[in-house]
Amino acid sequence: MSLSERDQLFELIAARRDEMAHLTADLVRIPTVNPPGDVYEDCARFLGDRLAARGFAVEYLRAEGALGDSDRYPRTNVIARIEGAGKGPCVHFNSHIDVVTAGEGWTVDPFGGEIRNGRVYGRGTCDMKGGLAASVVAVEALLDSGIAFPGAIEISGTVDEESGGYGGVAWLAERGYFSRPRVDHVIIPEPLYKDAVCLGHRGVWWAEVEVKGRIAHGSMPFLGVSAIRGMGAFIDKVERELYPRLAQRRTDMPVIPDAARQSTLNFNSLHGGLPEQNYAEGFPAALVADRCRIVLDRRYLIEENEADVRAEVVTLLDALKAERPEFDYTLRELWSVAPTMTDPGVPLVRALDRNIAAVLGQPARHVASPGTYDQKHIRRIGNLEHCVAYGPGILELAHQPDEYIDIDDMVAAAQVMAGTALDLLRGET
Numbered sequence: 001m002s003l004s005e006r007d008q009l010f011e012l013i014a015a016r017r018d019e020m021a022h023l024t025a026d027l028v029r030i031p032t033v034n035p036p037g038d039v040y041e042d043c044a045r046f047l048g049d050r051l052a053a054r055g056f057a058v059e060y061l062r063a064e065g066a067l068g069d070s071d072r073y074p075r076t077n078v079i080a081r082i083e084g085a086g087k088g089p090c091v092h093f094n095s096h097i098d099v100v101t102a103g104e105g106w107t108v109d110p111f112g113g114e115i116r117n118g119r120v121y122g123r124g125t126c127d128m129k130g131g132l133a134a135s136v137v138a139v140e141a142l143l144d145s146g147i148a149f150p151g152a153i154e155i156s157g158t159v160d161e162e163s164g165g166y167g168g169v170a171w172l173a174e175r176g177y178f179s180r181p182r183v184d185h186v187i188i189p190e191p192l193y194k195d196a197v198c199l200g201h202r203g204v205w206w207a208e209v210e211v212k213g214r215i216a217h218g219s220m221p222f223l224g225v226s227a228i229r230g231m232g233a234f235i236d237k238v239e240r241e242l243y244p245r246l247a248q249r250r251t252d253m254p255v256i257p258d259a260a261r262q263s264t265l266n267f268n269s270l271h272g273g274l275p276e277q278n279y280a281e282g283f284p285a286a287l288v289a290d291r292c293r294i295v296l297d298r299r300y301l302i303e304e305n306e307a308d309v310r311a312e313v314v315t316l317l318d319a320l321k322a323e324r325p326e327f328d329y330t331l332r333e334l335w336s337v338a339p340t341m342t343d344p345g346v347p348l349v350r351a352l353d354r355n356i357a358a359v360l361g362q363p364a365r366h367v368a369s370p371g372t373y374d375q376k377h378i379r380r381i382g383n384l385e386h387c388v389a390y391g392p393g394i395l396e397l398a399h400q401p402d403e404y405i406d407i408d409d410m411v412a413a414a415q416v417m418a419g420t421a422l423d424l425l426r427g428e429t
């Protein structure tokens with residue numbers, strides 16, 4: 001695009017600063033808390049009504065039968081599409097409309113949408129209703145600028161990202177909404193800083209290990225086999241053998257924060273023995289625990305593969321079988337996601353880089369996320385490689401009390417989004 005066109009577009013967006021803040025506040029006041037997935041329909045309709053009034057074709061898609069879907073909590077997604085002048089690519093902005101529970105520690109109303117000192121406060125401002133508002137205003141300004149473009153632009157509000165995305169992007173991707181020829185480039189305005197393009201994320205492997213013992217009277221533990229002691233031996237082995245190995249593995253992916261550039265393992269939960277409340281409070285069962293379960297949350301690198309990640313744990317468990325008489329276990333795999341990273345040389349990333357430099361006057365950073373987000377479904381189910389996250393929020397504020405979004409950051413990100421969309425639609429690479 002020409003310099004004057006770009007400047008004109010950026011000025012139009014800067015003039016809508018207040019509108020962007022108020023749109024964010026309005027979205028925050030619709031408390032789409034997940035779980036259980038409250039008022040999704042209201043939020044989808046709010047977004048759809050606004051875009052329909054601007055000439056978008058709007059579709060409401062309820063993920064019937066998806067995890068959590070019911071008449072009380074319908075999983076309603078919205079996709080709005082507007083055609084440009086003539087044939088061309090489609091640029092899609094995808095935001096999740098669900099937010100996590102407010103939790104404790106707030107000094108403002110988490111669903112009040114308070115605007116103060118250049119910020120909008122509330123649950124979901126940063127993750128990611130501020131990013132959604134920025135993308136909506138960016139696209140509306142592009143339409144109002146009168147600048148001609150071929151192709152199409154889509155904006156979607158999808159549900160359940162915070163619980164895996166199965167009633168949202170995954171469900172839509174299975175039905176072709178995130179594949180060619182319908183869509184060519186996807187930008188997800190997740191909060192990963194206005195100066196950074198997020199290329200992808202690490203992999204996930206969740207598994208439950210259950211150590212089995214043999215029940216006996218607690219006064220004669222020598223007659224049984226304690227599953228809790230067996231689990232203790234497993235945890236000790238992980239501490240001594242696995243953690244040091246994981247700490248040495250560094251990825252070439254630009255994962256942030258820096259400590260997440262290595263392989264990590266978290267013990268998500270641990271349960272052993274009978275629940276104490278089977279008896280009077282504080283009066284536990286006099287039993288040797290015959291079961292002890294632990295849930296492992298292993299985040300792995302693009303240089304690793306899932307089979308090796310699994311084998312590494314199985315090797316430790318089998319070694320314990322050899323070392324400890326009567327050690328027995330089962331391993332149940334719960335969930336996994338492969339690591340994904342978009343090639344930084346694709347037109348989508350180059351256009352974002354160029355527009356970040358134009359808006360902020362500094363080179364773009366390339367980052368990768370420590371945890372997964374809906375990009376995984378677009379890559380794996382939609383088979384679309386041209387997908388990244390780019391949005392105005394500060395990652396560390398996500399899911400925190402007193403979450404906020406900086407309004408100037410939203411304006412800058414909206415300028416980058418509008419300039420990027422225009423470059424991609426016109427095939428300027």
Ligand SMILES: [Zn+2]
Nearest residue numbers: 127128161190
């Ligand atoms: Zn998010």
